[in-house]
């Protein structure tokens with residue numbers, strides 16, 4: 001049976017997980033984007049509409065992350081038809097929650113589903129990376145966890161370079177997104193070009209400790225490793241309003257660690273239960289309210305499922 005329409009959902013992600021710049025990422029449960037793909041007889045990708053972006057995103061399919069990912073899937077499948085996409089954004093742009101990746105993953109998954117799902121979610125990673133690259137660069141630390149779910153270690157941009165890590169059962173994140181946009185390009189431009197050997201050793205050890213902690217299901221070990229970033233957070237800190245105050249308030253309310261989510265400005269506080277996360281969420285909200293800055297808070301566990309097809313017809 002030839003399908004005419006497919007809809008997919010892809011959730012927010014937390015890239016880097018503190019110390020793992022560009023090589024670690026985890027999948028959150030929500031929020032997320034939806035993409036509807038409808039078959040059309042002509043080749044290529046058309047973006048019919050983008051909802052929920054406040055008119056900020058381009059409808060040019062080459063420059064839009066969902067459009068570029070959809071095009072990459074069509075090219076991979078070698079089909080002679082094309083697709084019309086409708087994109088429903090439900091996450092803030094330039095917030096560190098992997099907004100462009102969620103659209104890319106949902107676009108790739110919807111198009112793949114429309115043509116009978118010949119590719120696995122892991123096999124869609126390169127196409128989703130093409131979508132991410134159209135907006136923010138060639139790194140898979142958002143798209144890989146977004147598609148696959150869980151916590152992943154990424155050493156490239158293909159299925160074979162992504163390694164699933166154990167998901168800590170008790171982990172719950174309290175997240176706060178101050179209402180300032182931090183474009184990934186700006187956050188990347190703030191990074192040093194060269195790293196002293198001593199810092200490199202420290203960061204390598206931190207990633208090793210983080211992976212080992214996941215295999216031990218050791219939340220405290222995970223927390224310490226997450227916060228052991230001596231390169232990226234110090235370089236980007238000036239772009240993250242009230243980071244020190246948020247960390248202090250989160251920890252006073254019971255959080256085990258706090259780190260920048262992706263390129264920021266969202267901050268994620270690791271907690272060991274939903275009850276603690278609820279207290280930490282309130283504390284984080286208070287930090288920004290007291291200083292007169294709008295901010296949105298959320299609570300999420302780690303999603304084991306990642307992106308999913310919602311319907312086909």
Ligand code: HSE
Nearest residue numbers: 015022141184262263
């Ligand atoms: N690893 C990337 C960064 C994630 O921190 O720049 C943002 O897309």
